Amino acid sequence: MGKNIQAIRGMNDILPDETPRWQFLEETIYQLLARYGYSEIRMPIVEKTELFKRSIGAVTDIVEKEMYTFEDRNGDSLTLRPEGTAGCVRAAIQNGLLHNQTQKLWYKGPMFRHERPQKGRYRQFQQVGVEVFGLTGPDVDAELILMTARLWKELGLADAVKLQVNSLGSSEARAAYRERLVVYLEQNINALDEDSRRRLESNPLRILDSKNPDMAEVIAAAPKLTEHLDEESRIHFDELLAILDQVGIEYEINPCLVRGLDYYGKTVFEWVTDRLGAQGTVCAGGRFDGLVEQLGGKPTPAVGYAMGIERLVALLDEVEVSLDRYRPHAYLVVAAGVEARMALGISERLRSAVGALRLEMHCGGGSFKSQFKKADKSGARLALVVGEEEAANGTITVKFLREDAEQKTLALDEIEEFLSKDTVEHP
Incomplete structure (x- = not known):
């Protein structure tokens, strides 16, 4: 008898006694998106590698270390998608969805990253993503946040998550801030860990997002990006916060929230929890106004978010959920x-x-x-x-x-x- 073949590490089976909780979560999400007027789009799980290098950033951890990339029989470099936004933008451009149109889209499915498997972080993981194209104002940023806040209430998770927001400003403002940040970090080079020293040249803003407790003091004293915003980004951010205040959404401004992907600018946000150990982000997103043009389309404002289904399922274990309908x-x-x-x-x-x-x-x-x-x-x-x-x-x-x-x-x-x-x- 041959040896049993095991699943690939970090790529897990979801067994029948677990799937009702998944079905409950997914159906709740899909119904909510329909109520907000969002339409589903489905993209391939394999794309050309260049798509992710151009969108995510060639010097990010995802592209440098984590992507599942291979050559097909034609010699083309292909990659299992590590995230959904780039593929959604590619599909929208290729199929003419952005020609003088506003689009509110959502997608679901597996993403792939070669990371060290641990609770809440897997090599194949499920996401639901939401993307809006063609709208510039903070009102749509706020709608995405309000939508997710409503989802937490309907799932019984409102007390388990907290909202963090920040603004990354324009690319010009970030470039000027980056120079000042690098000067500061170089003055404190001995306080940086190995990863942060490597990022100092390639992506210094990501150092602010380090979870290394030994670096907390030097990060806390770093110059704040929110103090170096351009005027347009400042007005946009202030209007977003005013909307959240008016509708009663509690939030924390986190000046170290920068997100891990190069395409973000202006608004960024995360819903975080302290109930899942180190993997505390359950939903994250922000504006990516330059990405459509970067991938060959006409300049198009865009904003979106993605939520990790495994992490939300883990949170649901802590609340009473009726699964009788399954x-x-x-x-x-x-x-x-x-x-x-x-x-x-x-x-x-x-x-x-x-x-x-x-x-x-x-x-x-x-x-x-x-x-x-x-x-x-x-x-x-x-x-x-x-x-x-x-x-x-x-x-x-x-x-x-x-x-x-x-x-x-x-x-x-x-x-x-x-x-x-x-x-x-x-x-």
């Missing part, structure tokens, strides 16, 4: 002497008569005791029993599995009405 309403128990074709006919008749019915039928035989064990394990509220007597009389016995109620035997017509009114409409 379990069967009823489980059909069939006596050994009843022909399978009769039982299948009954199950199909019930499904046709009661359209929303979630009915699991027992297959493969077995004793009543073993079948009732499976019925109970399924989470069903009812066991519908077809024994030899019921099969002869055209009836079904209803046994309640989750409540103290007396079982009843009903004709098929009666069971259809019972299931419609008592189980599906009022589970």
Whole structure:
């Protein structure tokens, strides 16, 4: 017998007892996006490597260390997408979605980064991303933040997350600030760790986002980007904060919030939690007004965010979530002497008569005791029993599995009405 083949490290299976929580989270997100008027777009998981080098930045950790890149048979360099924004921009340009149009888009699916696997950080991870194209004002920035705030309330996570905001200003303002920051960091070079010294030349703003506690003091004393904003960015940021104040969204201005991707400018934000250890960011985004032009399109303002599904699922473990809608309403128990074709006919008749019915039928035989064990394990509220007597009389016995109620035997017509009114409409 050959050795068992294991999953790739950091690329995990999501098992049946876990998927209802995922389904609840994803359905809540998708319904909320529809209520806000956002449309789904689906992109390939493999793109040309150049797309990510041009968008994310060739000297970022993602491009330098983390991308899954390979050559195909034609010699083209391809990469499993490490994030979704670049692919969404590429698709919007290629398919003419940005010609004098405003677009509000969302996407979902796996992303890939070769990182050290740990809780909340995987090599294949799931994201939902939202991108808006064609709008310049802080009102749409605020809408994205308000949308996510509403999501946390509907998921029961409002008390588990906090909002951090910052402005990165224009590219010109950042360039001037970068020069001042580098001077300061060079004066404190002995306080920097190895990663930060490497970033000093390539991406010094990322040093501000270091999680190394030994560098907290030197980072806290660094010049603040918010004190070096251009006038347009300052007005934009002040208006955004005024909107958040007016609608009652609590936030913290974090001058060290810079995000890890080169394409961000002006507004950046993160929703963070202290309940997942070091991996505390569950949703993050901001403005990327220059990216469309950078990737070959006409200048187009843009803003968006992405949320990590694994981290949100982990947070949901801490709150009470009803998952009854992902379990069967009823489980059909069939006596050994009843022909399978009769039982299948009954199950199909019930499904046709009661359209929303979630009915699991027992297959493969077995004793009543073993079948009732499976019925109970399924989470069903009812066991519908077809024994030899019921099969002869055209009836079904209803046994309640989750409540103290007396079982009843009903004709098929009666069971259809019972299931419609008592189980599906009022589970």
